[in-house]
Every structure is written in C-alpha cells, then in structure tokens.
Amino acid sequence: MKSEIDHVLGLLYGTKEYDVLVATERLYKDVNDKQTDWYEKSRFLCPDGCGSCCHDFEPDLLECEALYMAAWLLENQYENALKIADSDSIYLFDNGKTCPFYNNDNPYHCSIYGGRPFVCRLFGASCSGGKNGESVWRPCRFYPEETLAKRNPPVEKRQYSADEAKKLFPSLPPVMSDIMEQALSLSPDSAETKLIRDILPGTIRKLLWIFTMNGNDNDTPRGSPNDTAA
Numbered sequence: 001m002k003s004e005i006d007h008v009l010g011l012l013y014g015t016k017e018y019d020v021l022v023a024t025e026r027l028y029k030d031v032n033d034k035q036t037d038w039y040e041k042s043r044f045l046c047p048d049g050c051g052s053c054c055h056d057f058e059p060d061l062l063e064c065e066a067l068y069m070a071a072w073l074l075e076n077q078y079e080n081a082l083k084i085a086d087s088d089s090i091y092l093f094d095n096g097k098t099c100p101f102y103n104n105d106n107p108y109h110c111s112i113y114g115g116r117p118f119v120c121r122l123f124g125a126s127c128s129g130g131k132n133g134e135s136v137w138r139p140c141r142f143y144p145e146e147t148l149a150k151r152n153p154p155v156e157k158r159q160y161s162a163d164e165a166k167k168l169f170p171s172l173p174p175v176m177s178d179i180m181e182q183a184l185s186l187s188p189d190s191a192e193t194k195l196i197r198d199i200l201p202g203t204i205r206k207l208l209w210i211f212t213m214n215g216n217d218n219d220t221p222r223g224s225p226n227d228t229a230a
Helices: 006-012 016-042 063-076 078-087 118-122 145-149 162-168 176-185 196-213
Strands: 135-137
Touching: 006 016, 006 063, 006 196, 016 063, 016 118, 016 176, 063 078, 063 196, 078 196, 118 176, 135 162
Parallel strands: none
Antiparallel strands: none
16 A cells, blocks of 8 residues: 655655654555455444434543654645644634544545544444443444344444454454554653644644654645545
8 A cells, every 4th residue: 555645754864753654654554455355244333324423522642653643634634734733723623623634525524534643543343341341332323223123133323243244344443552553662752642733733843844854845745736525
C-alpha cells in the first residue's frame, strides 16, 4: 500500500519523527489488513452514512497519532493544515457537537479519513481483551437492532466470547488493547493523550519547523498547496 504521506516523509528523512511516522503507518496498515479480512468474511459493515460515533466526541491522541494526523494534513490538505497551525482552530466545519473534522455534507463524513487516529479506525470493528486474556466482541452500540436481527444467524446487542463470535463469523477483527499497546510503544516520550484541539496545531507547527531545519527550502510537501477537504 502506497504511503499517504510520501512527500512529508521525504522532508523528514533522517529524523526521529520520520521513524515514528513510518512505524505508525505500518501499524495502521496492519489494522487495515486485519479489518479487511474481517469485513470480507463477516460482511459486518457500518450502515451507509451513519457517522453516529462522530457525534458528541472528540478523539484524544497519542504523540504518534498527532504526528501522523499533522503529516497527513500537510500532505493532503496543506491549506487546511496551515489554517489550523496559524489560528489554533481545528474546526473546519460548522458541525456543532461532533468531531472537529466531521463533514455533514459528505456522505462518508470524515474529512481526514486517511489521517484518522486508532480509536476511529478500531471503533465498531475490533475485539476487546476479556478476562483470562480471551478476546470478546460486541456489536457497535449504534448498529440498528433490526439489521442485526436479519442476519443469519441473528446477532444480539450483547458481549460475545471469542468462541461464540466465531460461530457467527468466519474470522474476528483485531483486538483493540493489543493494537493500542503497540501504539504506546511508538510514543516513547509520553504515554499521555491530548484532545485534538490541544495537540494538533502545535504538532503541525513542529513539523513545519523540522522541514526547514532539515534543509528543505520549500516546506510545502507537494510543492504547491492541496487544500481539498474530502
């Protein structure tokens, strides 16, 4: 899978941030690969245009997630990245009480889908660590009960042990706690998390500064701005 931050990585080559970003993107790809297998075999997909998990919620980020989100914005939505860095405002859409990157006018809603953090990637498509180290799974709390009831066999809104879930699906999604343990190792300086609004503007400014200090005269990843908000 081609890197979604290829040009930014080129500007950061040889830095600690480069290593963190490469490792973070590798872990994102691992999550994607495991979920793709789960989706293909289970056909347990989010309802079209849902976005309920984006309401009344703002993700908090590990250092590695903030670095990747900042790099993704600089690579893919340069003008938006500068707007966030210059104003400390992360609200690109007048969206009320939702994630700051929630776009109500887009049927897929997430305007930074390729740069989203682990919680957004794993929500509704992951197992949890249960007692005795066994995995457990439960359907997303926003999933329509009538849709669950129509599955064969029907799925209830309750917690399933791994053995029970395997009777419903040929495979299981990744375990969130396992993924997050790996993610923590990518942010060795701090295991602390911060809300997007508190960490992203400064992280974008940090990367722009590193671009310059790393001997890059042009700090625009693609040479010209790309400000499309998906």
